[in-house]
Amino acid sequence: MSTQTANNAMVNASAASNRTGYRSFTLGSFNFSRDEYFVHVTWPAKGQTMTHTASADAFLRAIMRDVAWGFFYGWVNLDDVIGTRNLYGQVEMYAGRYNPGYSVNGLDLTETFDTPEILATFKAVLDDWTNEGFDPFASPDETGKAWVGCKNGHNRAAIDRQRQACKRMPGLPGDAELRSDNNGFPVNRAFEDVSQDEPEIHAEPGFENEVHAMSLFAYLSRSDVTWNPSVSSVCGRSLCCPTTEEYILPIKHGNDRVEWFIQLSDELDWAIEDKQTGAPRAKVKMKAGDVAAMPADIRHQGFSRKRSMLLVWENATPGLPEMYESGKLKPYPVEF
Amino acid sequence: MRYGEGDEALSLLLYRSRLGIRAYVNKCPHFSLPLNARPGKFFLLAHEQIMCAYHCAIFRLQDGNCIAGPAEGLGLERVTVSTVDDQIILGTCDDCA
Numbered sequence: 001m002s003t004q005t006a007n008n009a010m011v012n013a014s015a016a017s018n019r020t021g022y023r024s025f026t027l028g029s030f031n032f033s034r035d036e037y038f039v040h041v042t043w044p045a046k047g048q049t050m051t052h053t054a055s056a057d058a059f060l061r062a063i064m065r066d067v068a069w070g071f072f073y074g075w076v077n078l079d080d081v082i083g084t085r086n087l088y089g090q091v092e093m094y095a096g097r098y099n100p101g102y103s104v105n106g107l108d109l110t111e112t113f114d115t116p117e118i119l120a121t122f123k124a125v126l127d128d129w130t131n132e133g134f135d136p137f138a139s140p141d142e143t144g145k146a147w148v149g150c151k152n153g154h155n156r157a158a159i160d161r162q163r164q165a166c167k168r169m170p171g172l173p174g175d176a177e178l179r180s181d182n183n184g185f186p187v188n189r190a191f192e193d194v195s196q197d198e199p200e201i202h203a204e205p206g207f208e209n210e211v212h213a214m215s216l217f218a219y220l221s222r223s224d225v226t227w228n229p230s231v232s233s234v235c236g237r238s239l240c241c242p243t244t245e246e247y248i249l250p251i252k253h254g255n256d257r258v259e260w261f262i263q264l265s266d267e268l269d270w271a272i273e274d275k276q277t278g279a280p281r282a283k284v285k286m287k288a289g290d291v292a293a294m295p296a297d298i299r300h301q302g303f304s305r306k307r308s309m310l311l312v313w314e315n316a317t318p319g320l321p322e323m324y325e326s327g328k329l330k331p332y333p334v335e336f
Numbered sequence: 337m338r339y340g341e342g343d344e345a346l347s348l349l350l351y352r353s354r355l356g357i358r359a360y361v362n363k364c365p366h367f368s369l370p371l372n373a374r375p376g377k378f379f380l381l382a383h384e385q386i387m388c389a390y391h392c393a394i395f396r397l398q399d400g401n402c403i404a405g406p407a408e409g410l411g412l413e414r415v416t417v418s419t420v421d422d423q424i425i426l427g428t429c430d431d432c433a
Contacts, residue, residue: 070391088373088389162406165366234368316369
């Protein structure tokens, strides 16, 4: 069965399973299905059908980020086997390509799709497989086990949330609002001790409308999502994207540019692997105040045992991926 | 069309349809990035829509409004243009005199 979305992208979906109530989806040569606990992905290789199984909650958390980020910068590994690479207008879907256990033996598959097609399919998967009461953006402690079992309703209010973005800075006239109880952003349970005071601004005469300040800690204490950066400052191509993190980053991000991390509170452990092979490269424990630059040739995954605040600083200069791929820029910002 | 040099040069998106010519500042209101990731390459969709290459916001070219994706509720900044003979003029015809 095929359905056409509002943007004319085709989604190939089966009828709902008589047993579980979930639909299965086909994207190119890939097939996606789920049952009570697991997601199953299959693809053809060497005349056989390869199968990959993942826990449904982990898969939903991962694909939620890929959809919400519009496939983000570079590689979004949904786990160690499957993932996407953003070609900015098209997207590669791969299985096994960056896992030598598959790729060395020719058991991997990569197919390229126009972005609207793969986005529509991923959105349809999320819509069908996210049960009422399960929020893929929330920490496990906040959302419980509604993902388990046969199909039980939807949670569209949760999965349709967009990344919050500003034009210049939240709180400026005509820009994104600061978060408050009144606009649906209560203080998170982990940040009840964070001061909600906003800065005082004493501008020189004539500059009253040219100075702005906000409390980033207060802003972040009211984040309603985990591992989903918002944009709190735009200055040319410099984007400050703070976020709150709890439990495990659901994807392994292989960036196509250098990405700076500034740990603003608590602690976060990073597992850093070679982008192509997944071979371990480093483990980094970041404490409040620590700064790290994630190179352009790695993939990383974070672990936060308590909700913590992280500032991600992105360089959105067009053409950067090509400059790193050609070797014009080194994959790391500093040579020791 | 680009005016000036470097990353901060003014970049405009011109679109000709049966309704005439529309011009927008080539800046997605989501992350304030150009709609195109590569020079001159834009992603036109059916029904006179354009998709931002970075995060998949989809805009209607008739009015610049975002109808799907992360910039929903926002729109491209429209620039007034007029045509005089075969020339496209930025601004109104009053500015041409």
